[in-house]
Amino acid sequence: MTAGQPGSFAAPAAPAPGRTELLPVLPALRGLLPRGGLARGSVVAVAEFGLLCLALAAAASADGAWCGIAGIPEAGVLAAAALGLDAGRTLLVPDPGPSWPQVVASLLDGCELVLLRPPARASVQVRQRLEATLRRGRGVLLVAGDWPGAQLRLRVASQRWTGLGDGHGRLRARCAEVVADGRGEAAMTRTRWLWLPGEDGGVAMADPADLPFDIDEEPPGAAPGLRVVSG
């Protein structure tokens, strides 16, 4: 696997067929995850809800898994569908209410992947019980928010949209720097620049030579510059 080495942007190979301990993810995201996929029975925490959460669920859903989205009434399903999520295999529970741990446990019985924004901070007991349900059902819990003890944590460290000028144009694509760290095999911090979304609505790796501007400096419109980005 060439992923993880500085300066390399080849997408890592897909997990070997027949390995059922992982749920697949989009090719562009594989480099961020320690084994190139979402480990079944684990919790993945994303700092806040956004396209990154939906992108993480997209490949598994397209592959046939059912996906549940709990506690996120503003989830943009159309954007998720553009990323690859199958809306026909999605369950929405916008308001799980005060008994949300039982609701999530029930959803995990039916769906292999559950995207959750907890309405309140989860106590240790609640977390442990959900994690036990998760391990039994071999699903994946994607938490948009805080989850102490998550095996993998991702966040969008910086982002910039292209396409908007000064009163003209329209939003075309977003370039985002995604950082992943966690515990155990995910302990090493990985960073990737991604088009999230790209012009076609999907996710792709971003080559620093292609970035139309220098991320740290002026917004688009100024002279573009190049900066080597550590991979």
Next chain:
Amino acid sequence: MVVTCPDLPSASLGADPDRQPARRHERVIAAVTRFCPDVEVVEPGVCAFGARGPARYFGGETALAARITAALADLGEHSKVGVADGFFAALLAARDGRAVPPGGAARFLAAQPVSVLAGQDPAARDPVVQDLVALLNRLGLRTLGDFAALPVRDVASRFGDAGEGAHRLARGLDSRPLATRPPPADLSAIQEFDPPEPRAEPVVFAAKALAGRLHDGLAARGLTCVRVQVTATWADGQESSRRWRHDGLLSAAAVADRVRWQLDGGPPAPPDDGAAPAPPDGGEQYQPGGIVALRLVPDLLVRATGQQLALWGETQVSDRVARAAMRVQAMLGHEAVLRPVLGGGRNVHDQVTPVPFGEKTEPRLPADRPWPGRVLGPAPGLVFSAARAAEVTDDAGRAVTVSGRCAVSAAPARLAVRGEPPQRVTGWAGPWPLSERWWDPSAAWRRARFQLATEDGRAWLAVLQDGRWLIEAGYC
């Protein structure tokens, strides 16, 4: 004899907030039952019963039909009655409200086009039968008479099982012969609730498991049932019993839907009362006392041919997912678990229709139209169901406005979304004007849409409507 009420809303068996269609339906069935006790419900709005006995009692089929129509008209329901030999012919006769003379069913059917095999309701059409109908049309067999004239063995070998069943229907016979062996044991499934269950959802959830047990029991003997009788008993002894048409085509979820529909009709009214008692405003409570038992009894067993059970929607919903979804619905209510349906529309909140689990997945606005005037480009990751108020100001701090000629007063410089700190605007585009339903003064609205990018890297879909700025969606 088949009675249909075309005006009765039958599109959805799902829970309806005020249960009006279910209660109307219950009144219709109760009225028909006064003429013949052995009524079977085919689908909401259509019921059938054997007419020979009641017709003799009431002085002929025409007289009986006239009395039924009059009785339903008293309830305010428009109805049509059809009579013929055989269930399928009677169903077709009911569409026109005619009586086919005894022995004339074959001639009546012969004149019908083959498309009647697929059924009336576009949503409930079986794709296998639809393919068969298309094939028959291409082969030049346009009426049921042409189809019925083919020899049985050739039909079976060429068109398979579905074709053989359709051929029997075309000849006026039942689609499958009744099983000749007497049913060995009591194949009914019963569930008791102790203490009595006052709420709907747990009963419907249990009904699904019961239906699964029933189907398993039948399948183990290679049988399937033509009708299923659903009996619900209330704590005070009242009983509601309905026969539903099954034909081996209902999945466990579909049976549970029919149970829900039946329970929504309420416990049967005492004979001298006109209408069913309305449930109290708790919404989900059933008077009086709750349900103590639910019983599903299969009726008229036939040999099972391994036909696939019909399912809602295009995507197959596995039992495991349906169980999980219905369990959450039992906890939070029917509307709490939704399936998103992608559709059309110009505004971001129109483009996805959330449909409660178990109901037909149809978008509110059709997807395959051009919808000019929608915002192009990537879809937003956050779509606020209630748009958030915001303030967009220019360099001098004045609110940005858009004139009637779509001229912006000044370039937006700062965006302050309620609940977030104010941000500097780094890029913007618009106004993209939209005027919808201008012919209807109560529904007309004019809005100007903008995309704003802020210095933290996020972008927003901002709308100026009636002088107020609203954030409808976030690109995050």
